[in-house]
Amino acid sequence: MSDLTIKNLKKGFDGTEIIKGIDLEIKDHEFVVFVGPSGCGKSTLLRLIAGLEEVTSGHIHLDGQDITDVAPAKRNLAMVFQTYALYPHMSVSKNMSFALSLAGADKAEIERKVKEAARILELEHLLERKPKALSGGQRQRVAIGRAIVRHPKVFLFDEPLSNLDAALRVQMRLELARLHKELNATMIYVTHDQVEAMTLADKVVVFNGGRVEQVGSPLELYHHPLNQFVAGFIGTPKMAFLGGSVKAADASGVTVALACGPEYCLPLDGSALKAGDRVTLGVRPEHLQIAAAEHSPFKVRLDVSEHLGADTYCYVRTESGELLTVRAPGDFAGQFGERASLIPDLAHCHLFDADGRTLPKPGASARAA
Amino acid sequence: MLTLKQTRSLRTLVLGSLAWLLALTLFFPIFWMVLTSFKTEVEAFATPPQLFFSPTLENYLHIDSRSDYFHFAWNSLVISFGSTLAGMLLAVPAAYSMAFFETRRTKSTLLWMLSTKMLPPVGVLVPIYLLFKSAGLLDTRLGLVIVYTLINLPIMVWMVYTAFKEIPKDILEAARLDGATTTQEICRVLLPISKGGLASTILLSLILCWNEAFWSLNLTSSAAAPLTALVASYSSPEGLFWAKLSAVSTLACAPILIFGWLCQKQLVRGLSFGAVK
Structure with a gap:
């Protein structure tokens, strides 16, 4: 022992x-x-x-x-x-x-x-x-x-x-x-x-x-x-953080308006939040998908790409200037400066309150506390 | 225009010549002393000085008949080794604590210790003489060992400290985790690793003790007098006898010169410690 x-x-x-x-x-x-x-x-x-x-x-x-x-x-x-x-x-x-x-x-x-x-x-x-x-x-x-x-x-x-x-x-x-x-x-x-x-x-x-x-x-x-x-800290490339504010929140979901434009409703317990609170959305590179510019309201411009063979890490810049990493397929052919849009996987996004604490999933508040 | 290669070889030539010039200048007095020791007194005084003459051993024979060289040499040996040993016994623990358990005052303590070397020795001659007199240490080897240990201690602590500073703390911590006591940590790990630095410290201390004259002249007369006192005894009463003085000086310098020459690699390494990282 x-x-x-x-x-x-x-x-x-x-x-x-x-x-x-x-x-x-x-x-x-x-x-x-x-x-x-x-x-x-x-x-x-x-x-x-x-x-x-x-x-x-x-x-x-x-x-x-x-x-x-x-x-x-x-x-x-x-x-x-x-x-x-x-x-x-x-x-x-x-x-x-x-x-x-x-x-x-x-x-x-x-x-x-x-x-x-x-x-x-x-x-x-x-x-x-x-x-x-x-x-x-x-x-x-x-x-x-x-x-x-x-x-x-x-x-x-x-x-x-x-x-x-x-x-x-x-x-x-x-x-x-x-x-x-x-x-x-x-x-x-x-x-x-x-x-x-x-x-x-x-x-x-x-x-x-x-x-x-x-x-x-x-x-x-x-x-x-x-x-x-x-x-x-955990995960490479790092999780991307996007600033925004709460539009509406209750125990079953939070609607967030991101500073870079789009609005999303996340299935998280927002009972501790009220409209107008500052929040940060966190999303990992594998939970973002690059689409044509007209497919999503989340407009971005492609920056440099790193081709690793199996995957491509594509850096994209939002309209408000934040730099995000997206994991794309190995044969991704996007060009520097090209316009595109992102589709986040909302089920895997994280939301952090003004103090940096993660918002719990609905009904999971006991666990997180 | 010189090519790069020519510039380089020219530079080597100039620097090399300068180094030789400096070395010869430094060596010349020793060379002249040895040369004079084989001349007669008349030849020693001759102007212009003579480079070629028929060498004689009469000066050395005179010294042998007038004084017991080995008595003085033995004193030099005992005092040098005695005070070097005592100095190391004090310097190693002091440097250990300063190098591995540094506090905010360590640096200033080291500087303060070194600053005591800046005091002119004659400034403390009278108090030390009186202390020695009361303690019965005048003209004793123990007395000189004590004085030499104390005057060389700052330099020894400093050198050992520098040697210890080069040893990563991790190694000693590993030894501590391995179960070593402080004594084992010092004797079985620290000292063997820093033996190069310790050897040069010992060497420098031996040389400094061997060559020290001020205190030996003032605190000894015959019983504990080392070679430096023997040399001095040839300078005054009968006037100046250059040839004999050269012979006795040669005899006094020879052991430590040969010793130093044999160990020069250690010495250079020790003295340039920390100069290049």
């Missing part, structure tokens, strides 16, 4: 609060990803869990035991750093066995554990090399190996892939996912890359400004973001 519970955790540096009261539960065997823009406190929270920073207030429990004031080495956690943080003067096998030899494990056991980790990570032929003779990906694997040999209760990863090139990052991402299944371990992973978050996580925690914005499975965050920040 390795359940990690964080209760009302706060951390400040020189009077500035970095972590502003976080409550979080991480269950045994879960792969949890902390994601958010830089400076949102996700790395600080990881370091607090590791014990590398002192908590200002609040508690961290591991398996029911309060570890808030326990020394880092005694927490039974292992961390993989962004810079790998390998010991440059030690061979790969010494790097991996350092913790065990400090703990006074016997030689045969150390060797067995190092061999086992080297097998899992395919490092067997590199055990006698020094870190400087390894490639970036190999170093990363040694760093992971150093964590594995300790059989920690929780693995902590601090942006482990951000120093690798794009191709290697994809490969290591797959290896990490495989490793999680193979070790069946609890892992906490910090990244600013939401693609990593979406692909690896059982549970994603979205941070912003030292607070948790939303916790949920990747698809839950994608389809049901609680607010405009999460909606904009």
